Each structure stands twice: as structure tokens, then as C-alpha cells.
Amino acid sequence: MVRFKRRGLLCTPEYRSIYSRNLESLIVKLTTDNGLEGWGEALAPVGPEIPGNIISSLFKPFLLGKDPRQINVIWNKLYDSMRERGYFTGFMVDAITAVDVALWDLYGKSLDLPVHQLLGGAFRSEIPAYVSGLPEKEMAKKIERAQQWKQQGFNAIKLHLGYGIKEDVEIMNQLREHLGADFRLMVDAHWQYTVPDAIRLGRELEKLNIEFLEAPTLPEDVDGHVEITRSLDMAVAIGEAKRTKFQFKERLVKRAADVLQPDVGRVGITEMRNIAVLAETFGIPIAPHLSVGLGICIAATLQVSAAINNFYILEFQPSVFPNANKLVCNSLVCEKGRYLLPDGPGLGVNVDEAFIRENCSNPLLLTNGRRLS
Known part of the structure; x- marks a missing residue:
């Protein structure tokens, strides 16, 4: 989870929603056993630790060992995992989103192609x-x-x-x-x-x-x-x-x-x-x-x-x-x-991991157990 400046919540009279006084976001890195890295982000302007905990508590056991190229399969299995309990929107899908973006970044890098291709x-x-x-x-x-x-x-x-x-x-x-x-x-x-x-x-x-x-x-x-x-x-x-x-x-x-x-x-x-x-x-x-x-x-x-x-x-x-x-x-x-349009492989950007670690609380890093060919 990335935060700039001090933590705090802000409510404004003209808008119903709670806003953070800072820029907050959920950042996830997926790593394969052959060293490829994929980065994902979910829009989490308030409480990014909530979807982060969903990933670490619910998704991590499922993700480890899976083939990251099976993006559609993974999306559906994550979505199905709490579906019968009514968790098919909100923070649950925010968590899926961060993983999904990282998987596409991984897939593009594995083929040396941008995601749009x-x-x-x-x-x-x-x-x-x-x-x-x-x-x-x-x-x-x-x-x-x-x-x-x-x-x-x-x-x-x-x-x-x-x-x-x-x-x-x-x-x-x-x-x-x-x-x-x-x-x-x-x-x-x-x-x-x-x-x-x-x-x-x-x-x-x-x-x-x-x-x-x-x-x-x-x-x-x-x-x-x-x-x-x-x-x-x-x-x-x-x-x-x-x-x-x-x-x-x-x-x-x-x-x-x-x-x-x-x-x-x-x-x-x-x-x-x-x-x-x-x-x-x-x-x-x-x-x-x-x-x-x-x-x-x-x-x-x-x-x-x-x-x-x-x-x-x-x-x-x-x-x-x-x-x-x-x-x-x-x-x-x-x-x-x-x-x-960035034209590099994957998402087309090189993530500054040093900056993220300096500004990150409770880092969440997942290692995938399958090698990409």
C-alpha cells in the first residue's frame, strides 16, 4: 500500500464519499520462479489495506503455484471464491483488479509485447x-x-x-x-x-x-x-x-x-x-x-x-x-x-520499486511457483 504524506480522512459537504487526505493506492507485485515481475494496482483511495488483506489472506494460497498466463481462469476462480457469500463487488473486486493488472503485465513481459497487442x-x-x-x-x-x-x-x-x-x-x-x-x-x-x-x-x-x-x-x-x-x-x-x-x-x-x-x-x-x-x-x-x-x-x-x-x-x-x-x-x-501510449512490454512502464518501498506500508509481495516458457 502506497501513501503520500500523513494519514487522515476528509469529508466534504458537497460530496457524500469519504476521501483520504493523502494519495493512497494498493500496489501488488507478482514474481515468477524464473524472475519475471508483474505489477498491478487497484484504485483504493481509502483503506488500501482492506483489499490488500483479501489478497494476502484469501488469494495468496490460490495464486501460488498457478500458471500466470491463465488470466481469465484466475479471474473467474478468484471471483467465484466468495461469490456465494455475496462478495461480488467492492473491496473483493478491487483485490482481484490489482492481481489481474499484474498478471497482464507479466504476460506481456513474458512475450516482450505491450498489453494492447x-x-x-x-x-x-x-x-x-x-x-x-x-x-x-x-x-x-x-x-x-x-x-x-x-x-x-x-x-x-x-x-x-x-x-x-x-x-x-x-x-x-x-x-x-x-x-x-x-x-x-x-x-x-x-x-x-x-x-x-x-x-x-x-x-x-x-x-x-x-x-x-x-x-x-x-x-x-x-x-x-x-x-x-x-x-x-x-x-x-x-x-x-x-x-x-x-x-x-x-x-x-x-x-x-x-x-x-x-x-x-x-x-x-x-x-x-x-x-x-x-x-x-x-x-x-x-x-x-x-x-x-x-x-x-x-x-x-x-x-x-x-x-x-x-x-x-x-x-x-x-x-x-x-x-x-x-x-x-x-x-x-x-x-x-x-x-x-507506452510501447514497452507489459504495461509499458518500469516501476520504481525503491520509491514504492520507501513510501509503502505493509508491503505485499507474492511469488508465483510456475515458470513461464
Whole structure:
């Protein structure tokens, strides 16, 4: 588990979720008996020791001695291991995710190929990105920061709102006025609205040509999202809280969204591919969620994003990115509105293990007992 700065929890009035005052993440290294190493990361911004303990207590006995190339078999056996007890989401799948990413990294390194090649090839070598958030409190500062991003070549920004319909609309109105009609703007409402209010907000945002409304109401309310999606001409985006193809299936069948946002740090590479293929059969694009994942998570996200046919756009967190890059020796790049795809074997990044050990509490290292040919 990696942590920057001191431990502590933070609650903010506009968001329901608990946040850590630090950047926290679950990092796992898998090692084969012929010396290959695979690195995985799960998005665990609060309590990374919880999925870490699941791996060490439940998964480790199963993983030792298995052939790490059997990725789909391993995913299903880990998922099945606690399924009958109802543990098929949350921390359980976070733990599976960290292992899954590490297995794909191992597999790529064993063949000297990047993961996107193992997934069938890259549709793109540059990944279109939008800036996530303008953290300044004053509106003038938000506008100034947005204009700076525009000058740097970015043409899309998502605002994290949910302050109330009037205030949300006023913020977006001012940004539209200063950035111009062609600049792409999105809104993340962080599940703050009832269904009727989300529809009211959406109708106002449509007048400003906002590209999508993310997380408009509670994530469990599938039928509410169906009503919002049917009521609005603008796209509705959901998915960061969901973990598996099984959860996304119901939302696809009911047409509860126009854009899906699974997070590789929560679903892993195996399920991200499955979710993307499933969404493609419904004509739904994938805009991967990417919040506080660090270098390994970002690299995994880029590998999958390159290989997704129905890819839409990827999130870029400028406040996280410099720290995320501290975990890898060959820095990831996001500039002029796009990420560059790492082309090395596996995830395409070289992990700085010395840095991780210096910043890691309760290191979790697994050794696999089978040799890769």
C-alpha cells in the first residue's frame, strides 16, 4: 500500500464519499520462479489495506503455484471464491483488479509485447483526454485556469459540481462564455440530484451545449437513470462505481446511460475488455474513469484504451499526475489534449520499486511457483 504524506480522512459537504487526505493506492507485485515481475494496482483511495488483506489472506494460497498466463481462469476462480457469500463487488473486486493488472503485465513481459497487442492491437497510439476539474474556488480563477489549459492544447474540461442547479448552471454558463462555443465541456454531478432535479439541470445544461452529464443521481437507481437518459438530449454518463460486466449488463439492457465510465483501477484489464465489448453491442461508447490511480493504474488504462474499438475519451487528473509518475521510471505523458501510449512490454512502464518501498506500508509481495516458457 502506497501513501503520500500523513494519514487522515476528509469529508466534504458537497460530496457524500469519504476521501483520504493523502494519495493512497494498493500496489501488488507478482514474481515468477524464473524472475519475471508483474505489477498491478487497484484504485483504493481509502483503506488500501482492506483489499490488500483479501489478497494476502484469501488469494495468496490460490495464486501460488498457478500458471500466470491463465488470466481469465484466475479471474473467474478468484471471483467465484466468495461469490456465494455475496462478495461480488467492492473491496473483493478491487483485490482481484490489482492481481489481474499484474498478471497482464507479466504476460506481456513474458512475450516482450505491450498489453494492447495481447488485447488484439491498438486502434490509436495517442489517447484523447479531457482535463478533470478546476479546483480554484473563485470563478475568475476557474476561468483563468481553464483558459490556460486551452492555451496548452486541451479542448475538453469536466467540472465537478453538484452545488445546486442554479450555481451549477451559472458556473457552466460563464465557462462557455469565456471558452467559446467549440470548446468541449462536461459536468460531473457526483450523484447529488434527485431524478426530477437531474432532469431540470440537464435541460439547462443542454442550452450550453454541455457534452455529457455524469453521475446525475444515486448509482443504485437504475430506473432513475433510465428516466434521466430518456428525458435528455445530452448524453448521460455513469459507471465509476460499478465493478463487473454483470453490473453493467442491466444498465445496458435498460438503456440507463449513453456513455459508460468503468475504471481500470476498479474493474481490471480483463473486465474492462469484457465491458467494452458488451457495450459495443449496444452502440455505447467507453470513456474510462480515471481519478486518483497512480502510475501503474494509468499505464494499464492507456493500454486498454488503445485497444477499445468504442473508445470515447479518457480522464486526465492534473493534480494527481505528477505524483502518479513518481512510481515509474519512464514518465507517462499527457500533453496537448492527449496521452501518449507506452510501447514497452507489459504495461509499458518500469516501476520504481525503491520509491514504492520507501513510501509503502505493509508491503505485499507474492511469488508465483510456475515458470513461464
